Structure formats: C-alpha cells, structure tokens
C-alpha cells in the first residue's frame with residue numbers, strides 16, 4: 285500500500301462525493317475555457333484587420349473600436365507628410381452580411397493602386413477600376429465558399445456587383461472580405477473623403493515606435509496600433525470583452541472554490557474520526573494535509589479534463605450557432621490548457637485548504653470524540 | 656514478574672508523578688494527581704467506575720494529550736516535552752482504542768499498513784509486516800476483508816495487529832474486550848499474553864472485565880481521577 289494508492293483509494297471509496305466535487309471543478313474550468321477561447325477568437329477575428337497589410341502599424345481614431353474608426357483623407361495626407369512615414373494607405377471599412385452563411389461580411393473600400401502595396405496578392409482576375417461603381421474583388425475564402433470566379437455577379441446590400449478579381453491576403457479574416465473601389469464606396473456609405481484606417485509603412489532606419497509616437501503627437505484624434513496588445517487597449521469594446529472574460533474567470537474560480545469547500549467540509553466532518561485515528565497512529569499533520577490535498581488534486585485533474593472537454597464542446601456549439609457562423613472562428617491557443625489547469629488547481633486548493641487545515645488542527649483525541 | 660524486574664533494577668517503562676489533567680478550563684478534573692510506575696514487560700490493568708479518568712490517562716500515556724501538571728515519562732521520554740509527538744506515537748506506543756476504530760473503507764491489511772506510513776519501511780516491507788501481524792493475531796487469510804465483513808473479535812484483533820505494527824515498547828488498550836463474547840475475549844487475552852512474552856511489550860489495559868483484571872500482574876484502581884488502590888505496590 286503506497287501513499288499514492290491510498291490517495292486514489294480514498295477518492296474511489298467515495299465515488300459520488302468525488303464526482304460531485306470534480307463536477308464543480310469542471311464547471312469552473314468549462315466557463316474559463318469557453319470564455320477564453322471565445323475572447324481569443326474575437327480578438328483574432330477583429331485583429332485580422334491589422335494583418336491585412338504589409339504595414340508596420342495601423343492608424344485609427346483614438347478611443348473607438350477599429351471597425352468604427354472614422355478618419356479623413358485630410359488626415360491621411362497629413363500623416364503621409366510626417367517624418368519617418370514612407371507610405372500610408374487609407375481604407376474605409378464597413379460591415380454587412382451576405383445571406384445566412386455570412387452574418388458578418390467585412391467590406392473594404394480601397395484604391396486599386398493601393399491593393400498590391402498593402403501586400404495583397406491577386407490570385408485570379410484583376411483589380412477594379414478606380415472609378416468603377418459596381419465592381420468588387422472577393423477574398424479567396426469567400427470565392428471558394430460561394431464558388432465565385434471573375435466575371436460572376438454577386439448581390440451585396442441589394443446591388444448587383446461584378447466580381448473582377450479574387451485576392452489573397454493570407455489571413456483568415458481578410459480572405460473572407462470584399463473590396464470596393466474607394467471613391468464609389470465612400471459615396472455609397474455617404475462619407476465622402478471618409479476613411480477608417482491608415483496602414484503605415486515607415487522609412488528604413490527609423491524606429492517604428494518613434495514614428496508611432498510622431499503620429500500620435502501630431503493629432504489627439506489619432507492612435508497608432510502596432511500589435512494585439514495595443515489593439516486591445518485601443519478598442520473599448522475589446523477591453524470590455526477582456527474585462528468580462530477576466531471577471532468571469534474570477535467568479536468561476538470563486539464559485540467553484542465555494543462548492544468544492546462545501547463538499548470537502550462535509551466530507552471532512554464525516555472523516556474527523558478517520559483523521560483522529562490516523563493521527564493517533566502517528567501520522568504527522570503534514571502527512572494528513574498531504575493526503576487531503578492529494579485527494580483533492582486527483583479530483584481537480586479529473587475536473588480539469590472534463591471541464592476542458594465540455595469547454596471545447598461549448599465553443600463548438602457556439603461557433604456553429606447560425607447567428608455566429610463565420611463570426612466566431614474558434615482559436616485554440618495552447619495557453620488555454622494552462623488556464624484550465626490553473627483554474628482547476630485554484631478552485632481545489634482554495635476550496636480544500638481551509639477544511640484540510642481545520643482537520644489537521646484538531647487534536648487526535650478530539651477528532652475521535654466527534655461522531 | 657514485575658517484582659523480579661524491579662529487583663533487577665530495570666528502569667520503569669512508565670513513570671507517572673502527580674499527574675493532573677483538567678478539561679473545560681479546570682471545571683472538569685479528570686486526573687487529580689496520579690502516581691504509579693510500570694516495569695518493562697509488566698502487564699498492568701487499570702480499572703474504576705465510568706468517568707474516573709481511565710481513557711484520559713491512556714491518552715496521556717499515548718501522547719495524544721499533555722498533562723496540566725506533574726510528570727509523565729513513557730519509554731524514556733517526557734510526554735509533555737516531545738519534539739515530535741507523532742513519531743513517539745508511531746514508534747513507541749501501540750494503541751487499541753475503546754472502540755475498535757478501524758477505517759471502514761480499507762481492508763485488514765490496509766488498516767494495519769496505514770500505521771507504518773512515515774517509517775523507513777518501503778511499500779513491500781509494510782505489506783509483508785502487515786501480513787505477518789495478521790498471521791500473529793490469527794487472521795491469516797482474512798487480510799482482504801474490510802471491517803464490516805469481520806466479526807467484533809476479528810476487528811479487535813486487527814486493531815491489535817495495527818497497534819503492534821512498529822514494535823512499540825508499550826501496548827495501551829482501552830477496553831479491548833468491551834464488546835466481545837466469552838470466546839473472543841479469551842482469544843484476545845491469550846494473544847495479549849503471547850505478545851508480552853514473545854514481543855516483549857509492556858501491557859497497560861483498561862478494563863472492567865474480571866477476567867481481564869485476573870490476567871494482569873497488577874491492577875490499578877482509579878476513582879475520581881485518583882489512584883485508590885494499586886495491588887502491585889506494597
């Protein structure tokens with residue numbers, strides 16, 4: 285009989301109790317995992333905008349979500365003149381839908397001559413004319429999904445458009461988008477000379493961060509975003525999601541820990557006599573706490589495993605809901621497992637520490653008196 | 656027997672001097688100045704009316720609690736000044752409780768084996784020793800039965816085997832025959848005597864049972880937390 289065997293035996297001897305406790309851990313893990321995956325996915329989907337161009341950074345309107353950013357051609361001209369800026373391309377973004385399969389369609393207004401400098405490849409057909417009114421280019425994913433080739437027509441927002449080209453950005457997000465000639469798109473959106481984002485390429489030999497600073501200092505209305513972290517900070521909507529995610533993690537751990545503590549306290553009260561006996565037989569407090577923690581860790585591992593499984597299932601169901609198809613492309617980052625494990629351990633250790641220490645504090649003969 | 660040992664000048668295994676123990680901040684006086692000695696390999700019985708302090712005394716002997724005042728030396732150690740009481744309990748004394756107190760979800764081997772955690776014995780050694788002890792108490796073949804599947808007498812013998820696991824110098828038993836029928840009681844008593852002779856343990860047994868008292872070398876009578884008669888002392 286080894287210590288590990290005893291730990292497993294004790295968990296097994298109280299199957300129902302152990303399962304209930306594991307379930308509490310699992311629910312906590314499930315919450316944390318599924319929210320984490322969803323948050324990651326939203327972050328990645330939204331930040332896909334940033335990957336669209338071979339730009340060092342993106343300029344957006346300060347204090348507003350990237351998709352709602354409103355800038356002007358005048359501002360673009362101003363940014364182009366700033367020291368350290370080699371080139372800047374302006375795009376106008378809008379979101380729409382394309383039937384039930386594409387509840388979120390990203391529309392990008394762009395000048396044809398800016399397409400290739402942004403790092404976008406044309407994989408079929410060609411760019412639209414600068415002043416065309418009904419020509420579009422579709423991303424390669426969209427083209428494959430809808431079996432579109434140059435020359436086909438496509439109805440977007442009630443208007444028939446001719447697909448003149450298929451583009452490839454290399455990003456999941458970009459390849460599901462549609463590009464419009466900027467001028468007519470601005471007219472259609474009723475924002476003449478309006479833009480959403482500038483993609484900035486810096487001159488060689490200048491630190492990107494310096495140029496970013498130059499841009500931000502040039503106008504209080506501009507923010508320069510370089511990576512996901514800055515992206516999260518620049519987007520209040522995203523900050524909110526992140527905050528909700530973190531709050532949910534804390535709440536999930538809190539509730540999970542309370543449930544674990546509750547079951548553990550009950551089960552330990554049942555076991556006072558047992559603990560009194562083994563302490564009277566010469567077990568140290570440390571060994572006893574080790575036993576209780578060991579049992580808890582076994583339960584936590586089971587709970588973590590089940591929770592991760594249920595979490596992935598939840599995300600799969602969510603991402604396949606008709607309303608979310610294409611919006612939520614689940615991203616499973618490896619750290620989500622770390623997060624699951626941390627949650628499981630936090631829930632268990634928090635839940636079990638008090639009952640375990642209480643059991644250990646009890647003197648053996650006191651424990652044996654308890655019935 | 657005890658007199659012979661005493662004449663040999665052997666150090667007493669238990670030495671209690673004016674031991675006092677109260678509960679509830681002095682409201683309950685469980686032991687009120689108890690003094691006695693027990694020689695190595697002696698078989699001592701303690702008896703007295705319910706509530707006179709017998710179990711309390713055994714708990715002190717087993718270092719489960721400390722006296723309020725007075726000194727109590729067991730197996731060469733002052734039980735009030737132990738650095739590691741748990742090691743003392745594990746290595747020096749064997750304890751059989753007033754109720755058998757086996758762990759219900761472990762089989763007989765497990766119940767004996769659990770007393771050997773923390774010793775230098777490895778897993779295999781512990782299992783072998785547990786088997787050997789069950790053989791010793793006549794339970795060979797019942798090692799995989801759990802307490803609910805054992806009779807009262809068999810359970811008490813498992814508890815005895817468990818108490819002997821780490822070769823203690825003193826075996827302390829609280830009403831070991833309390834709930835047993837005549838046959839089982841005789842078995843347990845024979846076993847205790849054999850353990851004393853073969854394993855060389857000192858026996859301190861609390862009982863009301865005439866036959867248990869008869870089997871002892873000496874009977875200490877307690878009343879209201881005091882020694883009122885010690886038949887071995889002259």
Ligand SMILES: Nc1ncnc2c1ncn2[C@@H]1O[C@H](COP(=O)(O)OP(=O)(O)OP(=O)(O)O)[C@@H](O)[C@H]1O
Pocket residue numbers: 678679683684685704705706707708709710711712753
């Ligand atoms: N932990 C405790 N708290 C308060 N009082 C206690 C405690 N332990 C024992 N007592 C009291 O101390 C006295 C002696 O108790 P003890 O258990 O030693 O008696 P006993 O001689 O073993 O009795 P019995 O033959 O019924 O087992 C009793 O009055 C009891 O109520």
Ligand SMILES: [Mg+2]
Pocket residue numbers: 709710711753829
């Ligand atoms: Mg008693």
